Amino acid sequence: MALRNALLAALIDRESSGYDLAKRFSASVANFWTATPQQLYRELEKMESDGLLSARIVKQDKRPDKRLFSVTDSGRAALLAFTRREPKPTTVRDELLIxxxxxxxxxxxxxxxxxxxxxxxxxHRLETYERSLAEILGPRSHDEFLATGNRIGPYLTLQRGISFERENLAWGRLALDVLARRYPGADGG
Structure with a gap:
């Protein structure tokens, strides 16, 4: 269900092809939700069947026709209902920590x-998120954007992703330092 809600949120402001959505998803939404392109396409089809999305065909020269998805009134209602419920607690599942x-x-x-x-x-993810944030801000400062910008949700989720990756970097440097001190002859590259 959460992938469905992430897709509704990603499509709420503008229609998108599955391909463009997958690119945008990996560049911005990936800081809080991951999915493979195959998962995205399967879910888009299900959502269209369930009436949450509609799709229109755009003819293209020298390329296959593309389908542009947009959120229906039912999809907007589903997203609104999702925003009204308390989310499940965040959990960490990290093989590296094991x-x-x-x-x-x-x-x-x-x-x-x-x-x-x-x-x-x-x-790499931090650089990607910082580029996305710079695109959202444009020439405005953070304060100017917060006063006048219309993409507050993506701004906040990117800030969370940036904080997360900065913390990952700090922890990784700490872990490598501890391992170098504790296991000085165990060079891992």
């Missing part, structure tokens, strides 16, 4: 490599 938890019985160089890989991913 590896770290098992350090006493783990291959320390492999765990260090995993941490380095996670740091690289977090840096």
């Amino acid at each position: 590896q770290v938890e098992a350090l006493a019985h783990a291959d320390v160089p492999s765990v260090r490599r995993s941490i380095h890989a996670q740091l690289d991913k977090s840096r």
Whole structure:
């Protein structure tokens, strides 16, 4: 159900093709909800069948026709109902933390490599989120945007994603420092 609500939120302001939605989803919504393109397309089809979305065909020269999805009145009502309920508590499911938890019985160089890989991913996501935030802000300062901007929801979710990735980077650096001190001969890259 949450993917459905994330798609409704992503489509609420403008219609979009599945392809464009998948690109936008990975650039902005991914900071709080992930899905593969296949999951997105399947859910879009279900949502259209359930009357939450409508689709129109746009003819294209030299390319297959594309379908543009938009939220119906039923979809708006469903999203409104979703915003009125209390969300489930956030939980962390992180395989890297399981590896770290098992350090006493783990291959320390492999765990260090995993941490380095996670740091690289977090840096990349942080850069992506900061670019998206700069696009939302345009030439305005944060204060100017907060007073006049109309994309407050995406602004706030990007701020959360930015904070999350900054914390991931800080934790990763701490973990690598601790491992270097505790296991000085276990180089993981």
